[in-house]
Amino acid sequence: MRSNRQVSPGFYLLEAELPIRPDRIPRAGQFCMLRSWDSIPVLSRPISVFDAQGSRVFFLYKTVGRGTAIFSRLNPGDSLTIQGPLGNGFPMDLWSNAPGRIAMVGGGAGIAPFYLGAKQYRGAGCTVDLYLGFSGAAFLTDEYRDRADSVTVNVGGRITDEIDPTGYDAIFTCGPEIMMKALWEKCKACGVGERIFVSLEARMACGVGACYGCSKQTAGGNKKVCKDGPVFPAEDVL
Numbered sequence: 005m006r007s008n009r010q011v012s013p014g015f016y017l018l019e020a021e022l023p024i025r026p027d028r029i030p031r032a033g034q035f036c037m038l039r040s041w042d043s044i045p046v047l048s049r050p051i052s053v054f055d056a057q058g059s060r061v062f063f064l065y066k067t068v069g070r071g072t073a074i075f076s077r078l079n080p081g082d083s084l085t086i087q088g089p090l091g092n093g094f095p096m097d098l099w100s101n102a103p104g105r106i107a108m109v110g111g112g113a114g115i116a117p118f119y120l121g122a123k124q125y126r127g128a129g130c131t132v133d134l135y136l137g138f139s140g141a142a143f144l145t146d147e148y149r150d151r152a153d154s155v156t157v158n159v160g161g162r163i164t165d166e167i168d169p170t171g172y173d174a175i176f177t178c179g180p181e182i183m184m185k186a187l188w189e190k191c192k193a194c195g196v197g198e199r200i201f202v203s204l205e206a207r208m209a210c211g212v213g214a215c216y217g218c219s220k221q222t223a224g225g226n227k228k229v230c231k232d233g234p235v236f237p238a239e240d241v242l
């Protein structure tokens with residue numbers, strides 16, 4: 005582990021070394037299973053990939069329990085076990101002709117996938133507008149501004165009030181379920197419900213589809229958040 009800095013109370017940005025095969029470069033919305041302990045807690049923790057630069061991988065996380073509290077006390081040089089990247093990530097194949105215009109709507113630690121997302125989708129020729137919501141102080145907004153076509157920030161209110169979904173070919177969201185549901189309702193009311201994709205959070209044990217610990221009822225039957233997701237069309241899961 006190379007660095008681990010607090011970016012806001014309860015939120016940390018961790019940088020680690022991860023030898024990555026060229027065909028396994030992390031995509032926006034993928035995650036890794038992290039652990040920095042031997043046996044207790046039993047489970048590794050699924051953490052979204054925030055950025056990837058060569059063999060340097062970055063994770064933005066919030067301290068919400070025992071595992072993430074342990075991460076927050078790590079120092080440069082401490083060892084960290086990383087399994088991944090895992091999961092499907094946000095779809096990259098939505099546009100058959102011209103690249104689209106995308107809104108990425110994140111709340112709290114749910115802004116994490118959109119730092120890499122803005123880089124990758126703009127790199128593919130898309131226009132990317134970011135909408136970042138915070139319940140406390142905003143953080144990393146200058147870094148996000150360097151990557152996107154526009155950044156809208158809302159502190160203490162509802163980021164979903166800031167967006168007109170009809171202007172976008174696709175809307176990606178990650179964060180508190182109440183925020184993602186509000187956005188889904190807004191998209192449906194605007195007649196663009198099929199354009200929104202959500203990244204779900206779940207407790208995970210294996211992270212690779214082997215234990216059924218993260219099963220989720222969807223319109224298409226039971227799916228595993230870790231392997232079939234964590235990104236799903238909103239109309240399948242909300």
Ligand code: FES
Nearest residue numbers: 209211215216230
């Ligand atoms: Fe084991 Fe998803 S965590 S199947």
